Amino acid sequence: MKIAIASGKGGTGKTTLSTNLAMFLGERERVVLVDLDVEEPNSNLFLNGEFLKKEDKMKMIPQWESSTCTHCNHCVEICNFHALIAIANEILVFPNLCHSCYACSELCPTNSLPMEAQKMGELSHFRTQQIDFVEGRLNIGEEQAVSLISQTKKYVEKYFSDDTLKLYDSPPGTSCPVIESIKDADFVILVTEPTPFGLHDLTLAVETTRALKKNFGVVINRYGMGNDDVLSYCEKEAIPVLAKIPHSIEAAKLYSQGKLIYKEIETFKDEMQSIALYLKQFSKERA
Amino acid sequence: MKIAFTTKEPTWDSMMEARFGRAEYVVLYDEESGDITIHNNADIAAQEHGAGPKMAQAMADLKADVIITGNGPGENAHAVLSKMGTTIFVGAGEISVSDAYKAYQENRLEKF
Incomplete structure (x- = not known):
């Protein structure tokens, strides 16, 4: 199964959710986390995986x-x-x-x-005790992310079996790189925060995801700050809310130290468990 | 000299447009013949990428010797224009075309 973790707004917690959920799920099944936010991949800061290999990724340019x-x-x-x-x-x-x-x-x-190959970035493959991790990394100054995202996904599909759970940490926004990241996902998790800005960009992300005819659900991060408008919106639109991750200084501190949060905060782990159950149910119904 | 102005309207009486690539019109004034030619760039509004190079291409096709605009071209367009040897003057974004021409004649515009 392929699950894309996306958001309209940046900084809502895509990488926090991706890394924690991947490691949590990796304790009981085969998981590969793929960082498709190729313009600034940062998942590996929280994983410290062992380096396996690196490939140059090229784009074709007319000469x-x-x-x-x-x-x-x-x-x-x-x-x-x-x-x-x-x-x-x-x-x-x-x-x-x-x-x-x-x-x-x-x-x-x-x-x-004639078209000639030019290096646009790199793909790296790491392994931790629980999961595999693959990231695409665009060269600095390079503007076209889509091709590298597509090549990174191809690598993952070739390298990993169908029964490996694939988590795609997607770029923020709703433009071409996001479309490329979520277009062949079986399920999309939209991460948001309970603020007016979070809600505004969530509605854009929901429109995008619906246009692509994807199954999706929402995770509200930093729940308890802001207001309840995101929750009311999801109710009104009949969008499942997979988890409400409590707003906590402790979580922010762990994040800033590059640590996984579910290992230290019990309520955070409970929310990962809720998402895991939802995904399991979804997978069963799909089969 | 053929002088190109980035403008909001397709006339000599128009106000200048400060943006280079996304200007809707170019008013081209040929000092020798006195002819005024209009280039319509309005379809740029529907395009997300490459506005600068597209305008630079238009300037090449119009054979402009001098460009008078507001903010000045971006990196891509500037690369083309310097290759063509076009002289660019900026800082004329908020005035009328005729005032911009006057300022150019009196050497009051900043060279890009």
């Missing part, structure tokens, strides 16, 4: 061949992302705008834009 180009400018016209510019006698390529769609390369009448 302009001046000798064969006839300057028809067809490439510039068809590029949806304005990644190619024609000036005087030159075609300029902007790798950061390129989405590696191959349109310019395939449609160039003189094959003057």
